[in-house]
Amino acid sequence: MLKIEHADKTFLAGTPNEHHALCDVSLSLGRGEFVTLIGTNGAGKSTLMNAVSGNFWLDKGTITLDGEDITYKKEHKRASQIGRLFQDPMKGTAPDMTVEENLAIAYARSKRGAFQLALKKADSVFFRQSLADFGLGLEDRMKTKVGLLSGGQRQAVTLLMSTIAQPKLLLLDEHTAALDPSAAEKVLQITNQIVKKQNLTTLMITHNISQALKMGDRTVMMNAGRIILDLSGEERKNMTVPELLELYAQKNNEELDNDRMLFS
Numbered sequence: 714m715l716k717i718e719h720a721d722k723t724f725l726a727g728t729p730n731e732h733h734a735l736c737d738v739s740l741s742l743g744r745g746e747f748v749t750l751i752g753t754n755g756a757g758k759s760t761l762m763n764a765v766s767g768n769f770w771l772d773k774g775t776i777t778l779d780g781e782d783i784t785y786k787k788e789h790k791r792a793s794q795i796g797r798l799f800q801d802p803m804k805g806t807a808p809d810m811t812v813e814e815n816l817a818i819a820y821a822r823s824k825r826g827a828f829q830l831a832l833k834k835a836d837s838v839f840f841r842q843s844l845a846d847f848g849l850g851l852e853d854r855m856k857t858k859v860g861l862l863s864g865g866q867r868q869a870v871t872l873l874m875s876t877i878a879q880p881k882l883l884l885l886d887e888h889t890a891a892l893d894p895s896a897a898e899k900v901l902q903i904t905n906q907i908v909k910k911q912n913l914t915t916l917m918i919t920h921n922i923s924q925a926l927k928m929g930d931r932t933v934m935m936n937a938g939r940i941i942l943d944l945s946g947e948e949r950k951n952m953t954v955p956e957l958l959e960l961y962a963q964k965n966n967e968e969l970d971n972d973r974m975l976f977s
Contacts, residue, residue: 714914715742715882720764720774734760735771736938742882745912747929749919756935758918762884765916767791779881793822796875796913798888802867805874808860812851812870815859816840819874843873847903865896869903876907883908885917901928922954932957936965 722735735757742748750758764771765778767788775784783791799805806815820836837855844851847869851862859867868888876883885904889897905928908915919925925932932949934942934957941964944952 714744714746714779715740715765715916716775716777717741717761717765718775718777720761720776721772722760722764722769723772734938735764735774738774738935738938738940740933740940740943742914742916744914746931747908747913747915747917748931748933749917749925749929750933750935751919751922751925752935755937757938758935759886760938761935762797762886762916762918765882766795766797766884793878794881795884796880796882797884798868798871798875798886800887800890802864802871802891803860805871806859806867809858811856811858812844812862813837813840813855815870816874816877820877840873843877844870846906847873849899863896864892865900868892868896868900872900872903872907876911876913879911879913881914883913883915885915887918887920890920904928922957926952926954926957934961936961941965 717738717740720735720738722733724730724732724734738757738761740748740761750761752758763769765776767783767786767790770785775782777783778791778794783794797805807818810818817836817840820840841852841855844855849866849869851866851869854862854866859870862870872888888904889900892900901924904917907913915929917928919928926944926949931943931945932952933940933944942957942960944957
């Protein structure tokens with residue numbers, strides 16, 4: 714489904730601030746596979762995700778999505794195939810528009826290819842049913858402006874907006890990091906619910922190591938622009954947080970000591 718081959722990216726090349734952000738990275742995700750991506754700050758996680766989204770083009774390498782080479786495809790042309798959530802619950806929504814209006818825009822853009830704010834009755838019923846599945850009471854707040862919702866509710870709405878037309882790929886960039894623990898747990902439950910229901914191919918960045926070992930099917934660790942660990946199957950199932958930290962130390966001759974990595 715998603716195939717990244719020999720991805721290489723250097724920012725500010727030839728300057729004192731040159732940064733080799735991706736170093737010959739190769740990663741493949743099968744259809745419906747859910748991969749969690751971890752690593753310290755500057756490891757290359759968001760850079761890799763930005764490359765897939767089309768925020769910039771690679772210096773070397775290729776990116777293929779569902780058999781199509783999208784390496785040099787413009788970002789806005791990838792948007793209908795790729796859903797993405799960010800850490801900021803307000804990113805990707807119009808806070809002064811209602812929940813229903815935000816969903817209508819996302820649905821129109823992805824399904825009809827043109828902006829339509831006029832709602833069909835069937836669409837409204839579909840939005841209400843989809844929101845009701847979350848168990849947050851959002852189906853009764855469809856006329857509420859998104860900016861008035863709590864962080865967890867906003868992120869739930871954004872998650873539905875990103876997946877309402879079943880994209881080929883879902884990218885989750887620390888989408889629960891800004892939420893309180895209770896809201897984060899609920900959004901993760903909703904995430905699992907949607908991913909399983911739609912069989913979505915998913916790549917999720919997280920700084921929570923315990924979470925990374927529990928969510929999805931595989932755990933990939935990056936460091937200094939490279940993939941250093943790729944865990945799946947029984948190896949991942951039986952892996953503990955201390956064992957993963959020890960593996961990191963063996964690979965890099967250093968302890969994983971970063972204040973943004975959460976162990977539990």
